Amino acid sequence: MVAMVEAGASGRPGFTRGSGRPKPPPLRLTRRGRVVLAVALMLLLAGLVALLAPASRAADPATGAPATTVVRQGDTLWAIAERQLPGRDPIAVVAEIRRLNGLDDYTVYAGQQLVLPAWR
Template identity: 55%
Template sequence: MTAIGYTTSVPSPARATRAVARRATRLRLTVRGRRVLAVLAALPAIIALSAAVLGGGAALASRDAGAAAGSFSTVTVAPGDTLWSIAEEVAPGHDPRDVVDGIVRLNGLDSVLVQSGQNLAIPAAYDSDH
């Protein structure tokens, strides 16, 4: 009679762990996956910026009555006039920098550039010297 031997091979726990580690692969993102991840990462900044842009104008608009009628006079800008020259003309006894600042604030100007024919309000505190 012939004897046939039968043995089972059970891998050791260390060998099984190495085999699983070899099979585990790194996460690989496709180009589309990277784009989706970038959009998701930037989404809070996009939302905050959108809210600031859409809601930022509300802070500028107000329903205040504005300056009282007697608190200023008006001057029409002539060709070649600047805020500095107007300030020196309407308030010769004051520092022109302060007068220009008062005119800019009262008129809500974005810059110190003025156009010929533009009407400017002059604070009454400076116009009284004229």
């Protein structure tokens, strides 16, 4: 059986007119290659986001001291989050307050001093 080979304008298979070089085969990725490429692109994107996103620091830019608040009678972390950082997502603020202060649960006590996120 004879295989048919498409000839370029020059009459020679695989060559294009005037180039003198063979035409490269089309790029084909295997499933593994597509996965590796997708993971590499996601890692690159995550790295760019990490570099460009402002770091949350618990410091007052004017004095360099951490921004703090004292828990009032009847306060909850939610109330503190809404009062100290209005306009921010209270769930994220509460999580950050807990992380900054090493709180294992949501219990706070009147008179307790809490470090606040520096998302002003």
